[in-house]
Amino acid sequence: MKEKANHPVRTSEKTLALIETLDTADGFRLTELDERLEMSKSGIHNHLSTLREHGYVEKNGDEYSLSLKFLSLGGHVRSRSPLYRHGRSKIDQLASDTGMLANLATEEGGRAVYLYQSRGSYAVSLDTHVGYRLRLHNIGIGKAILAHLSRERVEAIIDEWGLPKATENTITEREELFAELQQIRERGYATDNEERTEGLTCIGAPVQLDGEILGAISISAPTKRLGNAGFDDDITAEVESTAHELALDIKYAEE
Template identity: 85%
Template structure:
């Protein structure tokens, strides 16, 4: 979980709130930001001017937007991840072999964070992308991670984020979730049967290194292409074996 600052700096908090607000759209006017934030127009303008000076915000006409400098910073952080460095080629291969959208994610602050995606021949367009953060309880890749974490850690995540409903299939009951996680741990893979997005099914498997949960991988596809009947076929085995191979690659790289 994120540790609370002992002495938070209000100015920094306001800048971060502004950045996160800009991150939700393709550009915002000063008046729009004033409506969304508890800040004066002059205060917002001062923050934006400082961010522009340092290359973090750009202005096109009367629209303010985040600059690609954030991509540079995020790319550097991602490159330090052994899961990402060793996982890219395997995710590419999984996408090629299955024809589907293959995903690589880790857990941070009780959320799934996408590190890499690769598109196969039949991959669908989703709202997910590198850096995208999602709840763990209603996606295959997230449930694979949860099932590998200690119960008290999962309890903490549920306490922090709850179990919000995304579709009629979302698990919103704590005990039902833990029963599902027990089944996932026993069989070695997780499924998402239209639990976040109607018409979409996912299969996920954890990248587990001797009890250290590094993250998980998954494939996503329309339910009509993958479906419940696909949960026990060769595709499921390929997802599991890819996750296992990735864990071994990281293990041997550490030795």
């Protein structure tokens, strides 16, 4: 989980707060940043000037925004992940075979981080994207990961991120979640039946290597197309087999 800095550097914290604020929109005027941040206008301007000098912030007219340099950094980090390197083609194939939105994610800091997505012929448009972070308890890909973490780790994740309610179907009780995670381990796949988004259903399966959970894959589709069909055996089997094939690819390619 998140570790507290022994001696936090206030200047760094201010820079990070500025970056995270800039990440919430396409552009901000200085006055808008002044309203959102606990910093003086001159301090904000100094931080922006430094970030611009090093290529991390762009200024268009009177608006500031993050630059594509962050894409370069994030892309480099992602490319070091065997899960991503070997998973892209698998996710593309899964999306093509099912026609749905296929996802690849790992866990970091107690949340799911999307590494890759691929759209099938009738994939839905969602708010998720590469790099997006979500709580684990109410998404199929997240529950597939949680089911293969130790109880102590899951407890710690719940302590930090809670079990907030997103829809009427969201699991918000700790023991109910642990009971579901047991079922996921027994059947081999996880489901999200409108637990984060009304009208959306997901099927997720873990990617495990020698007992270690590396991440998970999932497909997402409107409930009327996927959920009401009772989680078709052919579809769940394809998700599970794709996850298993990905684990084998990583195992033998990385040896």
